[in-house]
Amino acid sequence: MISGNEFWEVNHMQCEISVIVPIYQVENYIKDSITSIAQQSFRNFEVVLVNDGSTDSxxxxxxxxxxxxxxxxxxxxxxxxxxxxxxxxxxxKFIRKMDSMHRF
Known part of the structure; x- marks a missing residue:
């Protein structure tokens, strides 16, 4: 099942880079990781959150x-x-996989 926000639906094809972040039970670490991605000065990317059956927040x-x-x-x-x-x-064209406990 794929769901996204309105930004992704409108701007998806304009992005150059997909950053893939697998997520499974990392609520204690995810804030720093995602914040480090969100604060990048380069903005022509999208984040693909792969929820691997996580039951936490x-x-x-x-x-x-x-x-x-x-x-x-x-x-x-x-x-x-x-x-x-x-x-x-x-x-x-470009892809970057990132562990959900690391920072960009």
């Missing part, structure tokens, strides 16, 4: 931060499968 935290910074994003919900390879969620 990780996805909501990420969505709130991205929305507050007007960052293009989409959420892909899936059953717990482990880390995505990335290419199946690749929408643009």
């Amino acid at each position: 990780s996805v909501a935290i990420a969505e709130n931060i991205l929305s507050a910074h007007n960052v293009n994003y989409v959420v892909i919900n899936q059953e717990n499968k482990g880390l995505p390879l990335g290419k199946e969620y690749r929408y643009h």
